[in-house]
Amino acid sequence: MKSYEKNSVKFLAGICLLALVSFSVHAGNTYEGYMLYNQTCYLCHGDSGKGDGPLAGKIDISITDLTDDKLVNETSDLKLFRLIQGTIKHGSGNNMPQWGLALAGPQIESIISYVRFLQRSKHSLPGDPRIGEQVYRDNCVACHGRLGKGDGILTTVMKMNAADHTSSMEMNKHPNSQLIEIVTNGTPGKSLMPGWKEKLSSDEIEGVVAYIRLLSTYR
Ligand code: HEC
Ligand code: HEC
CATH class of the missing domain: 1.10.760.10 (Cytochrome c-like domain)
Incomplete structure (x- = not known):
């Protein structure tokens, strides 16, 4: 094999490996996400996701509105996953807990599905x-x-x-x-x-x- 052929074989093998290890976010269970969100996230982000939870008035930092256009339209599920997990940094600092320490991947996927519900559903939940x-x-x-x-x-x-x-x-x-x-x-x-x-x-x-x-x- 000529050296440029070897290189292209290596290149293709690299792509295959990348495809194998690259991570995709699966569809979560929205109901499970609702339960988890209301055990933890609502404390800061509020029932509606707007950043007005019971802790909001007590801490001196501004809490992201999860129904903000940027998070709705410009943030992919994968990026959202990593922001919640805490494996990529937030804009302003380190005030958002690293949920990867407390929640398993499928639980974070479910929370994402519920956050998307808060962002995208035209109708609120009429009951419990x-x-x-x-x-x-x-x-x-x-x-x-x-x-x-x-x-x-x-x-x-x-x-x-x-x-x-x-x-x-x-x-x-x-x-x-x-x-x-x-x-x-x-x-x-x-x-x-x-x-x-x-x-x-x-x-x-x-x-x-x-x-x-x-x-x-x-x-
Ligand atoms: C103790 C308060 C607190 C709790 C609880 C909390 N957050 Fe946050 N969150 C924040 C703050 C503060 C920010 C703004 C980022 C910063 O300033 O570091 C934020 C930002 C975010 C962002 C936007 C990140 C970005 O950089 O655009 C997402 C998404 C998010 N939180 C999701 C969640 C989810 C999902 C949960 C529950 C699993 C949760 N948060 C629980 C305080 C909290
Ligand atoms: C015996 C079977 C049966 C049972 C039991 C049943 N459903 Fe249905 N449901 C149907 C059928 C068939 C339709 C479609 C009706 C139509 O299109 O005319 C339907 C339609 C609906 C719709 C309308 C949704 C839409 O998109 O049009 C709702 C809401 C609904 N069911 C909720 C429920 C709930 C809640 C229960 C339990 C408390 C329930 N159903 C139990 C058979 C059932």
Whole structure:
């Protein structure tokens, strides 16, 4: 082999190795992200992500607004991952904890999905998704499926098109009032979506709609 051929072989091998070790951010679980965010991040960044959490008034530093345009549009998932992990530096200093010391990679991915929800969802959570999780498991999984894909066990024996709740784009089209109305009264005609007003309280209905919103993946 001529030396320039050897070099190009080395070059190609290098690229393959780089592709193998290069890291990509997987789709997180938005509900898990919601739980983790509200155990830790909200203290400084606030429920809404705007940087107005309970610690905000007590520390003498300004806390980033996570719904800021720059973080929404110009920061890739990978960069966000590293900023949260603490493996790349923040603009102004070292006031943001290095979460890589406390959280595993998949947990950070889930938090990113929830931060993207705060940035991109057109609708807030109408109730408590922790109440909703239990309601969903007890009543909705049979048709909508454990992950909300519309592929529950009943769909194998009954003809129906149980709605898929995992697309954030689709879910963004429906206001909370509409989803609450559908869960309360069901859908009319021959459609198999039952109404739940006899069985569930309004807290449970609002909670389960909140939970459904967190079945979507935000990227
Ligand atoms: C003790 C307060 C505190 C907590 C808790 C906290 N942060 Fe921060 N965060 C900050 C501060 C302060 C900044 C601004 C950066 C700086 O000044 O160093 C920041 C910045 C950020 C940034 C923007 C980084 C940049 O440079 O643009 C992201 C993203 C972020 N935080 C995510 C999170 C997430 C996710 C959590 C929870 C896992 C979290 N933060 C918890 C204080 C906190
Ligand atoms: C027996 C099966 C079945 C069960 C159980 C069921 N659903 Fe449905 N659901 C459906 C079907 C079928 C549709 C589609 C209705 C249509 O398009 O007319 C639907 C549609 C919906 C929609 C409308 C979403 C959209 O994008 O149009 C929501 C919200 C919903 N279901 C929530 C729930 C919740 C919450 C539960 C549990 C409390 C539940 N469903 C239980 C079958 C079911």
